[in-house]
Amino acid sequence: QQAAPSRLDEIIKRGTLRVGMTGDYKPFTYLDKATQQFSGFDVDMAEALGKALGVKVEFVPTAWPKLMKDFEADQFDIAMGGVSVTLDRQRKGFFSTPIMREGKTPIARCADVGKYQTLPDIDKKGTRVIVNPGGTNERFARANVKDAEITVFPDNTEIFNEIAKGNADLMMTDASETRYQQKQHQGVLCAVHPDKPFDFSEKAYWLQRDMALKAFVDQWLHISMEDGSYKKIYAAWFD
Numbered sequence: 001q002q003a004a005p006s007r008l009d010e011i012i013k014r015g016t017l018r019v020g021m022t023g024d025y026k027p028f029t030y031l032d033k034a035t036q037q038f039s040g041f042d043v044d045m046a047e048a049l050g051k052a053l054g055v056k057v058e059f060v061p062t063a064w065p066k067l068m069k070d071f072e073a074d075q076f077d078i079a080m081g082g083v084s085v086t087l088d089r090q091r092k093g094f095f096s097t098p099i100m101r102e103g104k105t106p107i108a109r110c111a112d113v114g115k116y117q118t119l120p121d122i123d124k125k126g127t128r129v130i131v132n133p134g135g136t137n138e139r140f141a142r143a144n145v146k147d148a149e150i151t152v153f154p155d156n157t158e159i160f161n162e163i164a165k166g167n168a169d170l171m172m173t174d175a176s177e178t179r180y181q182q183k184q185h186q187g188v189l190c191a192v193h194p195d196k197p198f199d200f201s202e203k204a205y206w207l208q209r210d211m212a213l214k215a216f217v218d219q220w221l222h223i224s225m226e227d228g229s230y231k232k233i234y235a236a237w238f239d
């Protein structure tokens with residue numbers, strides 16, 4: 001008896017893997033508006049996955065506020081680019097095995113780091129918390145900030161400059177991003193205890209509900225982590 005056709009078979013037959021990407025989250029995914037080219041850690045990972053599948057990769061632009069809608073409308077086979085595992089998303093699809101451990105932690109002007117060590121330190125009248133819309137950052141801020149002021153700032157590629165310029169006091173985001181942005185704004189912005197974030201989360205790849213596709217992606221990730229290829233891509237973007 002023939003097994004039912006899977007999404008994996010469909011992708012191989014089509015010759016293209018459609019990868020959903022927001023392009024606003026360095027170093028995972030960045031869309032250069034002038035050239036319309038995506039680059040980043042998860043762009044290299046997507047290209048490697050395409051190669052492993054023997055298919056071309058087509059990047060499908062999406063955005064955090066509409067990621068769920070686009071996933072449900074089947075705009076892409078897999079979402080990559082710093083996507084966190086959430087149970088909401090798990091309800092609609094599958095996640096690969098995790099690729100990174102994360103958690104939300106603050107990033108602030110270096111001079112202010114001492115003021116923002118804990119959530120009670122942060123959640124005070126007069127503190128200006130800035131957040132990008134639609135993802136787990138906004139959810140975390142809304143759940144944990146009652147007395148401080150929340151400003152939603154839509155352009156995630158510019159948001160850290162807002163803190164540097166003094167237009168906001170801090171952002172709470174993934175620990176890996178606070179470390180990365182600290183390096184980009186040396187001496188100006190500092191990550192607050194990125195090794196001890198406020199919560200727990202993981203990065204993984206979010207794929208359409210298909211066991212064969214999940215098994216392939218997991219096996220590819222496992223091999224990549226063992227044979228050094230994951231480490232090489234990681235080092236190129238995070239170290």
Ligand SMILES: O=C(O)C(=O)C[C@]1(C(=O)O)C=C[C@@H](O)C=C1
Pocket residue numbers: 024025064082083084085132133134135136137138156173174177
């Ligand atoms: O929603 C998610 O999965 C994310 O982790 C994406 C998210 C966010 O939480 O908003 C994480 C950090 C970036 O600054 C931008 C987007």
